[in-house]
Amino acid sequence: MSKRVFNFSAGPAVLPLPVLQEAQRAVVDLPGAGMSILEISHRSKPMEAILSEAKALLTELLGIPAGYSILFLQGGSSLQFSMIPMNLLRGREVPADYVVTGTWSTKALQEAQREGKVNIAWDGKSHNYSRLPAADELKFSPEASYVHCTSNETIHGVEFPEEPETGSIPLVCDVSSNFLSRPMEVDRYGLIYGCAQKNAGIAGVTVVIIRNDLLERTPKGLPAMLDFKLQAANDSLYNTPPVFAIYVFLLIARWLKNDIGGLAKMARANREKAKLLYDVLDEHPEFYRGHAQPESRSMMNVTWRMPSEELEQAFLKQAQARGLVDLKGHRSVGGIRASIYNAMPREGVTQLRDLMLEFAHQHTAKA
Numbered sequence: 001m002s003k004r005v006f007n008f009s010a011g012p013a014v015l016p017l018p019v020l021q022e023a024q025r026a027v028v029d030l031p032g033a034g035m036s037i038l039e040i041s042h043r044s045k046p047m048e049a050i051l052s053e054a055k056a057l058l059t060e061l062l063g064i065p066a067g068y069s070i071l072f073l074q075g076g077s078s079l080q081f082s083m084i085p086m087n088l089l090r091g092r093e094v095p096a097d098y099v100v101t102g103t104w105s106t107k108a109l110q111e112a113q114r115e116g117k118v119n120i121a122w123d124g125k126s127h128n129y130s131r132l133p134a135a136d137e138l139k140f141s142p143e144a145s146y147v148h149c150t151s152n153e154t155i156h157g158v159e160f161p162e163e164p165e166t167g168s169i170p171l172v173c174d175v176s177s178n179f180l181s182r183p184m185e186v187d188r189y190g191l192i193y194g195c196a197q198k199n200a201g202i203a204g205v206t207v208v209i210i211r212n213d214l215l216e217r218t219p220k221g222l223p224a225m226l227d228f229k230l231q232a233a234n235d236s237l238y239n240t241p242p243v244f245a246i247y248v249f250l251l252i253a254r255w256l257k258n259d260i261g262g263l264a265k266m267a268r269a270n271r272e273k274a275k276l277l278y279d280v281l282d283e284h285p286e287f288y289r290g291h292a293q294p295e296s297r298s299m300m301n302v303t304w305r306m307p308s309e310e311l312e313q314a315f316l317k318q319a320q321a322r323g324l325v326d327l328k329g330h331r332s333v334g335g336i337r338a339s340i341y342n343a344m345p346r347e348g349v350t351q352l353r354d355l356m357l358e359f360a361h362q363h364t365a366k367a
Contacts, residue, residue: 006348009326010154010301010339011177012197018259019251019343026247037247042240050247051235057253061263064186064209071208071228072236072246077176077195079226080206081108084172084191085115087218087228089145097121097144099164102129102153103332104174112148121147129156131293138164146170146190152178154198155330157303157337158296163188170214178300179207180256181342182267190214196245198300199342201252204245256342266342267299273340273349274299280356287360291335305335312336315359324352 007014026037033046040046055070064070073079089096095117098109101124112118119141122133140147147166152159154177163173170190179194186192191210197203210228218229224238225231231238260266278297281290281304291303306312312335319327329335340349 003323005323005325006344006351007326008324008338008340008344008348008352010198010330010337011195012203013199013339013341014343015202015248016252016255016259016343019248019255022251023244023248030247037244040243042237042243047243050243050250051237054246054250054253057250057257058207058209061180061253061256062184062186062209067212068186069210069212069215069232071210071231072241072249073206073208073231074204074242076203076206077104077174077193078107080174080193080208081111082114083226083228084108084146084148084193085112086222086226088170088172088191088214089116089118091219092116092145092217094143094145095119095141097140097147097169099133099138099147099149100124101132101150101158101160102156103330104153104155104176105148105150108148108150108174116145119144124158128291129153129158130291131296132158132160133164135164140166140169144169146172148172148174150174152176152298152300154298154301154339155303155333155337157290157292157298157301159298159300170211177341178298180252180263180266181270181300183263196249198339199252201249202245204242205249207249260342269346270299270340270342273344273346274302276346276349276353277302277338277340277356280353280360284356284360284364287364288356291333300339300341302338302340303329303333303335305329309334311363315355318359319352319355322351322355324348324355327352 030037033040096112097119099121100106100109121138121140147169149163151173172191173189175192176194177198180199193208195206215229215232218227281288289305316327327336327338329337338352
């Protein structure tokens with residue numbers, strides 16, 4: 001195998017090497033099945049065991065209490081932007097509240113507006129999505145259908161250290177890019193959803209954790225594939241699910257439990273990795289201009305600009321030569337973005353930190 005680079009892509013993202021190796025073996029022969037994981041029936045005993053263990057491990061890792069259902073769905077979080085208001089807002093008199101903190105929460109808002117009344121509880125556009133709202137800035141509707149927020153915005157690099165308090169109003173949270181990166185108090189949420197291809201596996205499966213009482217809101221007449229209640233009643237097996245993606249999710253869950261030691265330890269490692277890069281931004285604020293305000297910084301996606309696009313291109317070229325790849329910022333904002341998800345080794349972040357220091361010293365001296 002060729003030498004592995006350090007992959008800083010925002011998604012699909014780096015995977016733990018032990019997970020890749022186990023998946024590689026299962027592509028040829030899933031243990032106990034006598035066939036490839038790509039060949040097994042979704043109604044088979046091996047698949048039944050995969051689903052059961054995946055749900056059990058996720059319940060253990062997050063401490064999911066009784067009264068919640070775990071669904072493995074398709075269509076990514078982008079489909080959930082529509083599916084959630086279809087199930088929880090359509091036909092209701094009271095609006096849903098949306099906290100808009102960047103590109104992905106904006107897209108979620110736009111889809112919800114197709115389904116019913118929506119109130120924008122806060123919008124960070126005037127701040128160029130560089131910070132998150134303080135509690136007293138949030139303007140929730142009385143008796144809102146739900147409050148929606150995006151836990152981490154990959155493009156702008158802002159992350160809620162803790163999502164808003166909503167009292168009795170169900171909190172719906174898109175956790176796509178920091179799912180399983182830290183512990184969560186699941187009982188604070190009515191619904192949690194996240195596509196897998198950041199921290200939890202590969203593209204193709206989206207995990208939804210929904211409080212069972214919210215399943216009763218599903219209106220009649222929805223397309224079967226977009227009906228939460230029907231999907232829960234069929235244990236995510238209404239149609240053929242993304243078998244391989246669910247299997248990789250299971251391998252990630254095993255890795256988090258057995259190799260890492262749980263989400264508290266994973267969160268500690270993630271904070272330490274992020275600090276390596278943010279320390280450089282703080283030491284060289286005129287050269288590395290971090291997008292996120294310090295109190296809103298993401299532990300998953302570190303974003304910054306440099307004094308010129310020419311310097312950014314030179315930096316990316318040097319990074320590529322060192323095996324530090326996919327650092328270019330999103331096309332909508334430019335600059336540099338280092339996505340340092342769970343599986344990014346500390347060694348990769350250390351090498352990026354070292355390059356940042358060298359590059360700043362080299363070009364500051366020239367100036």
